[in-house]
Amino acid sequence: MLTNLNFRGPLIPEIAKNTANHVKKTLPPSLCGFAGEAEIKYYVKVTVERPQFYKENHRHVGLPPSNFVRPSRNLVRFKFFPIEPPRPPPTRGETYARRPAQFTAAMPPLPRKKSLFDTFRKENPSVPDGPPPRFQIDARLPHPAILTCNEAVPLSILVKKLSEPTEAPFLSMLHIELVGYTHMKAHDIEKTESTSWIVLTHSNLAIRIGDANDPLNSETRLDPKLWDGIPLPNSVAPTFQTCNISRYYELEVRVGLSYGSPGNIKPQLIVLPFRIPVEVFSGIAPPPALLEAVARSQGSSSLSSPLPNASSPFMSPPSSNSDKPITLGTPLQPTSPSYANRPQHTGEIMSTASHGQLDVEPPSYEDAMADEIGPVDGPRRNYSQLIEVEDDKATGVVGLGR
Incomplete structure (x- = not known):
């Protein structure tokens, strides 16, 4: 498909790019704050099917409030906060940034103009002895560098x-900022937008x-009580990546150093930025059964190539001698009559009649995961995003639920 023609130079048509590229990662959290540029919202769509011929199906969409659609009072919006990916095992390594600090030598005071009273003074201008002190500052984090909301x-x-x-x-100065x-x-x-959160200053x-x-080459660790009791702000979203937006x-x-003696600190100040x-994780750990399922799927075989669309004219019909496609997870054993009649492979294309449709619909997420993997049991993180006050008054909802 031709999308653009350039008439200034040679006639070189621009071909539309392939849009089948998809990032298979955890769903991103709810995100706002970039008006007119990017936004991530979640809503619930409910359809009630009525088999009567003259009655249409009831559809209800729980849309977040906007400036264009005024929601009714029965619409409830929600925030989505995902579980974190599997964390790597703890190691003794550290991720660090290092910079040296070199103070400049203090200049001796300028000689004063002699006067009659200088003969009674015995004070001599103090001249600094020895080179100025040199230090090295390290800012370290456990490896891999992971922060938790x-x-x-x-x-x-x-x-x-x-x-x-x-x-x-x-x-003399300490500043920590995310x-x-x-x-x-x-x-x-x-486009890349930057946002900062001041942890402490x-x-x-x-x-x-x-x-x-x-002694020389001795190391002194700063007291971590300066920043230990200060958590990250609740508006920090976990690190995520999608097809068109990532965080x-x-x-x-920033560490500011000076030197001297107690009660006589030199006015010289060196500020070193690091x-x-x-990576920022949500702090909601996945259930152990999910980690075991991921480990089994990764250890069994590699991922298969993406399947073509069933309605594509370039797709060849499956043959009986062809191998079955590889799925992401291990098929679960049927535990209910409704699930026993469903295909065991979620990615398998089944041969059908002339209509080209599936004989049996694939299993839902609840059928495939709820039998072995239990609910997520962990701390509920406080996650806040910018909201509109007018919409809250219209819906009667104050703030956002988790």
Whole structure:
């Protein structure tokens, strides 16, 4: 299909791109905040079938409120917060960002103009002895770098002394911020929006780090109580990726250092920024039965190629000698009469009559998963998104439920 013609240069038609590319990952969470650009909403559609010939089916759609459709009072919108993917096993490794800190040598005071009273003074201008102190700062996270919604950041900050013992360093400023990038794509147009959440910010601190007599190459870990009790804001969405919108994060840490002695801290301040790519998980762990099913499907065989559309004229009819397609999960044993008559392979195309339709409809998600996999049992995370006050007054609903 021709979508565009360029008449300025040679006549080169642009062919429509293949839209069959699909990202098979967990459903994204409800997302808003990009007016007119991107939005992720979920609703429930209910259809009541009435077999009478002169009566139409009742359809009810629980749409989220918008500026164009005024919802009725019986519509209830909801937020979707997905379960997190399987976490890798814990390791002793760390993801870190490292930067050196070099203070400049203090200049001696300028000589004063001699006067009659200088003969009675015995004070001499103090000249700094030795080179200025040098340090190395590390910002570390457990590997892989994963943050959890509504939980504190598992951050570690270490200061290493790289020069001979002169004067002790002091922590003067600390800033922790989570920066999120939302990548949006529509055809050939791509755009990335950035959003930041300040976890904590402290200034005018005078926290001593170690001691001036500490040996060379000694490391001092900052007290994690400064940020341990501060969880991530409840508006942070988990990391996700879809065909046309994705979200990824970076953790930005700024550490401000100065040096001197207690009560006599030099006015010199060095601010070192650190940026670490991180993933944000929802904190809702998948049930163990689901993890076992995924492990069995991954260990049994690789994924099959995507099946063509049943109505496509290029699809060859299945033969009796052809191999059965490989499915994502292990077929479950039938436990009910309604499920026993259904096909065991969800991706199998069955030969039918001349109408080209399926003899038996495929099993639903509840039939295929509810027999072995129980409900998700875990903490309910507080997840909030921007809402419109006028729509809440119209529907009589205050806020969003989980």
